[in-house]
Amino acid sequence: MIKDILFYFLSLIAIIASIYIIFQKDPIKSAIAMFTVFFATALIYMLLGLYFIGAIQLIIYSGSIIVIFVIAMNSMSISKKFDFNILNFKNIFIFITVATFLTALSYFFIELYKWNAENIFDMKTFAGILFSNYLLHFELISLLLLVSVVIAYLFAKRGIDELR
């Protein structure tokens, strides 16, 4: 019962914060709202018993990605004056179309699957699956991280060379 109330409360916080981003002009404020969404999602994971996934969500999403965004916004210094108008006809039409399509899709998925609520997360089994069946994917992740580090270094180096 208390878990139900907590789940609905956290979901409401996440939904309100994500709708707040649509109407927000300032990137810093929308980064804070994005942090709220990620934090509420991590709390929902922990509520479901997935403590490892919740901790990883806290560390990576709300810990590193939002901080990277805020630092980049500060270095760009563009936190003012975008012209943005949500209430013209084209934006409302796009919003209603996408919302109707995805609601129909979600109803289809809900009718298709039923959920059995019991905690299934086991760290030992998880590591066994990750390092046996998905070993190639794991190695590809390490390659992807290396490539992203090299790309970020090259872009930053070109910027420094232009400044000299």
Added chain:
Amino acid sequence: MNSDNLLILSFILFISAISIFLTHKNLLMILMSLELGLNSANIALINFSFIKQSLEPMVWVFILFAIAACEAVIGLSILIMILRNFKTLKVDEIKDLKEI
């Protein structure tokens, strides 16, 4: 709290991510909406893990975390290069391809 609520939360977050992607004109907000979409995909994958009583969707959640981090890093470095070359981040004003 059952399957319906978790999946509905995922779809509402994805709807707002797509709305941010289609309505905003700042490239930084578009990149942030991609992060929000990946987050809603994580929620849906965890729901499927509960449905199938299996841990394999959790592995894909783990992979999506790394992909989201790499995408943020590469996207932000590209945005800084665009800002340095075009002096703006609005989508309407970035039209040339040959100046880079």
